Amino acid sequence: MDNERSNNILSDLTGLAKFTGRVVHHLINPPFENREMLKQSYFIGYKTLPLIAVTAFILGLVLTLQSRPVLVDFGAETLLPGMISVSIVREIGPVVTALICAGKIGSGIGAELGSMKVTEQIDAMEVSGTNPMKFLVATRVVATTLMLPILVFFADAISFIGSFIAVNLHGDISARLFLTDAFTPLHFYDLIPATIKSFFFGFAIGVIGCYKGYTAGFGTEAVGRAANSAVVVASVAIFVIDMLVVQLQHSMEALQF
């Protein structure tokens, strides 16, 4: 039983790896479906923007409220904006945004392609002179990969607003002072690993969503299963990628200094 299960996971992973190879092939080799890609990017941004705005705002607010007492105990209250900004920009912003996108976009792609697969729409495209790997898959993967860093940037900005309001609940601080405090401990090169990470998160969400939809079995319940496992696998992938990028970043820093 356990053996069978690990076999399944293994074959799923090799399937995913092969699929990723095919996707990369179509990302490199023309023709490209630029119009469809723009449409998908627009949809992805448009669909998640409100959700991300709300969560990022609350995140910034709550994180600040929760961290404050500790810093007050140490008499280090002025460090609050800086601490929050570092944790948001480096870690929480990208990861939370990616998880929300995995839930919203990954499942959407899984369900959409899954139902297209089950109802033979993908086959119909193929006989209409359209390569579905290019038209459906490559476009979505490009869209998620490009949109995620943008969404992360947006989420970071909104959570700063939440954090600013939380700081202000306990005494006046001007927006200018807040921003100075927030940006002082941040370096430009904090943004680089965070952005690289976000690209990979976006790529993983797109590829996994498409893979799960594309390989959905038969019947309507296959669609639900595709959507569900797209979210689960993408979420795990996000944490794994996060860990790898952080490890890589630390070992590179160690080499430099």
Added chain:
Amino acid sequence: MVRLEHLNKTFQDNEVLKDVNLSIPRGENAVIIGQSGIGKSVLIKCMVRLLEPDAGLIEILGEEVTRLEEEKLNALRKKIGFLFQGNALYDSMSVRENLEFPLVRNNMAGTKKDLEHKVLEALDNVGLRKTIDMMPSELSGGMKKRIGLARTLILKPEIILYDEPTTGLDPITSKEISNLIISLQQQYHTTSIIITHDISCVEITANKIHVLKDGILYASGRYEEMKQSNDPWIYNFFN
């Protein structure tokens, strides 16, 4: 026109098609019947390479389908219409966009006016002009079938593969669809392969009937011949 020799298709350990041999001359309506799950859809999907056959020859319009590169395959697919068992209408697109899709994707759209004209003509063929701006989810089952048919015909294919065109429809609508198939065939002089369980559809459309069983085409003949068959399965199907 269409020639299959020793066609074999196996999924893992499930040998669905063992040794299928079939030859269909131009202009003929060939009907394929057979039990559910026997491999009828697999057979016609192999013909357009939606599934890769494991062995055998498929020749359509003089081209050896299994040997074609993507570009040539797409050129051939343009000449083959495929009506899917579940219509396969794109649910995210309106009826108009569904019909435009094959034209646009095959660079056959022409000017905006040409495109509009072709879409309307296709809709008129199936008598559903008024649905042009509806979404597939707003259509009834029979309407979906007909829009699917219109989309299949819009490229004016030389060969049409119909996968259960009348299944799930009431007897009257189903007869209408069968008659539509015949009238369109006479209008455009197409060759057709029709998969069906529907005896009235067989009666209306078939020039020749082939029975798929145990991975081979195990009997062929005209409607009257089939009706008097000694084989119990065939006899039961037709009587």
